[in-house]
Amino acid sequence: MKKILSKNIIKNNLHIILLCLVLILGGASITAYNAFKKSQIQQVKKVLDNVYLLKSAKTIFDSLDPRFQNITYKVKSGENFDNILKKLSISNKERKVVIENLSKNKNLLKIYEGQKINFLIDRSSPSKIMEITFFMTKTNSLIVTRKENENIFDTKKIEKDLKKNIIYEESKIINSLYASAVKKNIPTGLIIDFARIYGFEIDFQRDIWKNDSFQILYESYMNDQSETLDYGNILFANLVLQGREYPLYYFSNNNFSDHYDERGQSIKKTLMKTPINGARLSSSFGMRKHPILGFNKMHRGTDFAAPLGTPIMASGDGKVVKASWCGGGGNCIKIKHNSTYSTVYAHLSKFARGIKKGVRVKQGSIIGFVGSTGMSTGPHLHYEVIKNGKKINSQTLKLPSGKTLKGDERKKFEITKININVLKSEVINKKG
Numbered sequence: 001m002k003k004i005l006s007k008n009i010i011k012n013n014l015h016i017i018l019l020c021l022v023l024i025l026g027g028a029s030i031t032a033y034n035a036f037k038k039s040q041i042q043q044v045k046k047v048l049d050n051v052y053l054l055k056s057a058k059t060i061f062d063s064l065d066p067r068f069q070n071i072t073y074k075v076k077s078g079e080n081f082d083n084i085l086k087k088l089s090i091s092n093k094e095r096k097v098v099i100e101n102l103s104k105n106k107n108l109l110k111i112y113e114g115q116k117i118n119f120l121i122d123r124s125s126p127s128k129i130m131e132i133t134f135f136m137t138k139t140n141s142l143i144v145t146r147k148e149n150e151n152i153f154d155t156k157k158i159e160k161d162l163k164k165n166i167i168y169e170e171s172k173i174i175n176s177l178y179a180s181a182v183k184k185n186i187p188t189g190l191i192i193d194f195a196r197i198y199g200f201e202i203d204f205q206r207d208i209w210k211n212d213s214f215q216i217l218y219e220s221y222m223n224d225q226s227e228t229l230d231y232g233n234i235l236f237a238n239l240v241l242q243g244r245e246y247p248l249y250y251f252s253n254n255n256f257s258d259h260y261d262e263r264g265q266s267i268k269k270t271l272m273k274t275p276i277n278g279a280r281l282s283s284s285f286g287m288r289k290h291p292i293l294g295f296n297k298m299h300r301g302t303d304f305a306a307p308l309g310t311p312i313m314a315s316g317d318g319k320v321v322k323a324s325w326c327g328g329g330g331n332c333i334k335i336k337h338n339s340t341y342s343t344v345y346a347h348l349s350k351f352a353r354g355i356k357k358g359v360r361v362k363q364g365s366i367i368g369f370v371g372s373t374g375m376s377t378g379p380h381l382h383y384e385v386i387k388n389g390k391k392i393n394s395q396t397l398k399l400p401s402g403k404t405l406k407g408d409e410r411k412k413f414e415i416t417k418i419n420i421n422v423l424k425s426e427v428i429n430k431k432g
């Protein structure tokens with residue numbers, strides 16, 4: 001009797017019991033959500049401490065103030081000015097206005113591969129070009145400025161009269177490569193170049209220890225007040241990691257330029273270890289508790305936590321064989337590099353322009369952007385390396401090296417190496 005009664009109580013009050021359950025669950029999920037958010041902020045803070053501070057910070061600040069955008073564009077082979085404006089999402093009408101104005105000065109539309117052009121864009125709709133700076137030579141630039149609320153542009157020639165200097169710096173790495181290099185007044189763009197050169201070989205999150213050190217010899221362009229306004233190539237770089245040295249020399253030929261070790265071997269590898277800048281390795285290859293499914297599962301990739309929208313690079317030259325939705329992996333890309341290696345990039349927020357099945361990509365080119373699509377707890381890149389159809393650990397993988405200089409090239413490289421070493425001693429002696 002009692003039993004039946006209590007059953008009836010439950011039956012009669014079922015809706016109240018259910019409501020209580022919903023409230024309890026709701027409260028728990030809000031708490032869980034807050035904890036999740038906190039860990040996200042922590043993640044972004046950690047990324048900001050990274051060597052690539054500037055780049056990450058820039059992405060974040062850009063997204064905070066979307067009205068004006070300042071973009072420095074490097075012209076790629078085969079591009080014309082209209083292509084570039086299209087890539088910057090400028091409307092047909094506005095492109096016509098800009099090109100009509102620029103064609104008054106014929107030389108401006110004759111752009112060349114590698115030329116730098118700076119755009120100031122007002123993104124209040126529709127997007128308007130406010131100012132374009134054409135860097136003609138190291139010392140000359142032309143600034144084209146829009147007259148307020150008009151479709152007319154003024155052109156002004158700027159001569160910077162810069163002097164080329166060779167600078168040598170060396171330092172112990174105290175907190176991070178970035179912090180130590182900034183202390184030595186090394187331009188931030190150059191620090192990023194330095195990190196990129198070593199990016200194939202060194203994991204800046206794990207391989208750098210306290211009191212490791214670096215040396216750098218680079219070209220700097222200064223005005224008559226000895227302020228560095230621009231920089232050129234890194235002629236020599238060295239990283240000393242726990243007593244082991246990694247010296248690299250800049251060598252340029254008619255067709256290519258790159259950094260080589262003392263034996264004339266390029267540090268570039270067929271695949272990159274970390275196809276993303278400013279990221280932190282957040283989950284390695286191997287057994288782990290799945291963050292969503294909750295049970296132990298083999299993780300057959302490497303996760304890199306990075307802010308939403310961080311660009312992802314093609315880890316090697318190859319052909320895109322997939323660029324679409326793939327379920328748990330969200331938006332994902334698969335690249336086939338050769339008959340042995342393929343790579344996969346998952347959870348992307350979006351694909352880069354022009355990335356689709358069948359397209360060929362170059363190592364280091366941007367293929368997409370970090371997101372949290374598919375089965376994912378927060379913005380990160382899930383990266384897989386597939387060797388002969390089998391998923392392998394990208395972080396312990398020993399990869400075939402890049403180009404080795406031979407014959408005449410090797411002879412020229414040996415001379416370049418001596419010249420750079422002499423130049424380096426001269427600059428060091430002058431510093432005293």
Ligand SMILES: [Zn+2]
Binds near residue numbers: 283299302303382
């Ligand atoms: Zn993963």
